[in-house]
Amino acid sequence: MLRFARCYSLARSKATQIQSTVFRPEYALKCGLEIHTQLNTKNKLFSQSTNSATPLLDVPNHHTSFYDVALPGTQPVLNLEAILFAMKLSLSLNSQVNMVSQFDRKHYFYGDQPQGYQITQHYRPFARGGKVNLSRELDGIDELSKDISIVQLQIEQDTGKSHYTDADKDVVTLVDLNRSNIPLIELVTNPDFSDIKQVKAFIKKYQNLVRHLHISSGDLETGAMRVDVNLSINGFARVELKNLPNTSSIINAIKYEYQRQVELISRGETDSLLEPETRGWTGSSTVKLRSKETTIDYRYMPDPELPYINLAPDVISGMAASMLELPDDIMRMLMQKPFQLSLKDAKILTYNGNQNDMYNHEALRSYYLETFHEFSKLIGKHSSAKLPTNWIIHEFLGDLNKLQVPLGKAQEILPPAVFAEFLRLLYTDTISPTSGKLLLFYILENFKQSGCQDSSIPDLPKLIKEFELHAITDVDSQELMTLCNDIIAQHTDDAFIRNLVSGKKKTSLKFLVGQGMRQSQGRIKASEFEKKFKEILNIQW
Ligand SMILES: Nc1ncnc2c1ncn2[C@@H]1O[C@H](COP(=O)(O)OP(=O)(O)OP(=O)(O)O)[C@@H](O)[C@H]1O
Ligand SMILES: [Mg+2]
Numbered sequence: 244m245l246r247f248a249r250c251y252s253l254a255r256s257k258a259t260q261i262q263s264t265v266f267r268p269e270y271a272l273k274c275g276l277e278i279h280t281q282l283n284t285k286n287k288l289f290s291q292s293t294n295s296a297t298p299l300l301d302v303p304n305h306h307t308s309f310y311d312v313a314l315p316g317t318q319p320v321l322n323l324e325a326i327l328f329a330m331k332l333s334l335s336l337n338s339q340v341n342m343v344s345q346f347d348r349k350h351y352f353y354g355d356q357p358q359g360y361q362i363t364q365h366y367r368p369f370a371r372g373g374k375v376n377l378s379r380e381l382d383g384i385d386e387l388s389k390d391i392s393i394v395q396l397q398i399e400q401d402t403g404k405s406h407y408t409d410a411d412k413d414v415v416t417l418v419d420l421n422r423s424n425i426p427l428i429e430l431v432t433n434p435d436f437s438d439i440k441q442v443k444a445f446i447k448k449y450q451n452l453v454r455h456l457h458i459s460s461g462d463l464e465t466g467a468m469r470v471d472v473n474l475s476i477n478g479f480a481r482v483e484l485k486n487l488p489n490t491s492s493i494i495n496a497i498k499y500e501y502q503r504q505v506e507l508i509s510r511g512e513t514d515s516l517l518e519p520e521t522r523g524w525t526g527s528s529t530v531k532l533r534s535k536e537t538t539i540d541y542r543y544m545p546d547p548e549l550p551y552i553n554l555a556p557d558v559i560s561g562m563a564a565s566m567l568e569l570p571d572d573i574m575r576m577l578m579q580k581p582f583q584l585s586l587k588d589a590k591i592l593t594y595n596g597n598q599n600d601m602y603n604h605e606a607l608r609s610y611y612l613e614t615f616h617e618f619s620k621l622i623g624k625h626s627s628a629k630l631p632t633n634w635i636i637h638e639f640l641g642d643l644n645k646l647q648v649p650l651g652k653a654q655e656i657l658p659p660a661v662f663a664e665f666l667r668l669l670y671t672d673t674i675s676p677t678s679g680k681l682l683l684f685y686i687l688e689n690f691k692q693s694g695c696q697d698s699s700i701p702d703l704p705k706l707i708k709e710f711e712l713h714a715i716t717d718v719d720s721q722e723l724m725t726l727c728n729d730i731i732a733q734h735t736d737d738a739f740i741r742n743l744v745s746g747k748k749k750t751s752l753k754f755l756v757g758q759g760m761r762q763s764q765g766r767i768k769a770s771e772f773e774k775k776f777k778e779i780l781n782i783q784w
């Protein structure tokens with residue numbers, strides 16, 4: 244117990260130390276990233292095995308061929324889909340695709356690497372150069388604009404996975420080769436990052452890019468994307484940080500390592516910072532894995548079983564011509580007229596979350612754009628941008644999440660033209676926002692209760708009539724007067740009225756209006772109540 248308490252307090256003090264890390268200009272941070280991304284091709288890089296999309300659910304060693312487990316005599320056959328994916332990514336990053344690239348063997352011995360070498364691209368990578376632009380406007384970095392330049396992109400095969408178990412005190416290593424030979428792209432950036440916000444923004448942006456291009460799930464949690472950070476201060480040697488399973492580990496490891504190096508430099512103890520080293524992340528600190536002297540000699544050599552990748556120029560130009568619009572351009576389009584979305588809303592339509600979301604950004608964006616278009620047609624001009632935004636991005640999405648109904652399904656009963664008609668009812672005050680919320684939720688809940696099977700289009704006028712949701716637009720003045728007088732009689736006393744009328748407690752008016760909205764079930768507008776209460780109580784402010 245005591246030991247636990249000591250460990251706990253040590254971990255807590257490290258956490259506090261990490262939180263309070265201050266980046267000081269006299270200790271300039273320099274960072275570069277190496278990002279491995281699994282490509283979601285149908286098959287593996289050099290075999291016909293399935294490249295599984297659900298690695299966490301798989302039975303170990305299920306997706307393996309003779310080649311993946313390195314049976315003698317098997318040979319690699321290149322999967323061209325991986326080349327197309329690499330080309331898409333390179334073009335999106337403005338990288339120069341090499342017309343000729345080649346595969347090399349990187350030798351090292353490990354249980355989850357049965358060939359004894361990994362096939363990668365060492366001498367002639369797939370693409371070189373390129374950049375990612377980060378901006379204050381879109382990515383929230385401190386600088387107005389900053390380019391992170393790319394060294395290269397290389398295609399390589401993933402390794403298997405080792406699991407260590409403690410069976411009767413003998414440590415047993417279990418090897419799962421499902422991951423062996425899945426295609427990876429390693430992206431190497433120059434050490435252009437000078438603060439944490441830039442690193443975070445880059446990772447988010449790159450993750451979204453691979454999802455946008457449909458070449459990877461980009462998930463850090465499943466290991467589909469793995470980030471190594473290289474970090475140095477004031478010209479000392481770089482330290483490479485590995486085993487960073489999620490964004491918070493990446494950020495905390497940088498903070499911890501920065502602080503560690505600053506302390507060494509400020510104490511003049513810089514011997515250990517003269518040679519590069521590789522460190523791992525334990526969850527609360529970095530620990531040395533190996534130094535330069537013990538660096539493995541990988542004995543790189545061209546793979547004699549694989550021919551060069553020779554690209555014809557028209558393959559690249561053909562791909563360039565068919566490229567999708569990129570996320571930054573889409574965001575800028577959405578933030579301008581006529582849509583005028585906020586950055587946050589534009590991101591919802593452009594940035595993909597993980598697979599658990601009830602929608603994907605592309606489907607939601609086309610739904611939004613089509614509905615916007617239909618709505619503009621209905622009301623005969625460019626619509627007020629706020630209405631489609633609020634009702635699609637906030638209300639509708641909120642309902643889908645609450646009810647766990649996927650957008651693809653909900654669209655069957657609420658295609659863009661029907662949603663646009665619903666928006667028209669709100670725009671023309673045929674129904675109040677309160678009634679609109681009830682109606683939308685009712686429609687979706689009903690659909691959910693049918694097991695998302697009853698895909699008949701809802702009859703909006705009929706439902707409005709049935710549930711008496713029609714807004715009371717021509718409010719009978721006498722009826723409103725009676726309602727307001729009743730509320731005043733039931734909910735106020737002399738002091739309440741005095742403070743309200745004198746303006747000392749103006750918020751009391753909101754309270755009265757709220758009561759009115761509740762009693763009329765939202766069918767009489769708040770502004771009508773406000774007018775009436777002011778008139779009855781002779782409020783002058
Ligand atoms: N002075 C430096 N400070 C911080 N980072 C640096 C510095 N110099 C280089 N880097 C970064 O180190 C990384 C080097 O990656 P690269 O893949 O080229 O080599 P590696 O780490 O030796 O190889 P491996 O792929 O086997 O890990 C790049 O991300 C680069 O930006
Ligand atoms: Mg490295």
Ligand SMILES: [Mg+2]
Binds near residue numbers: 277429431
């Ligand atoms: Mg590398």
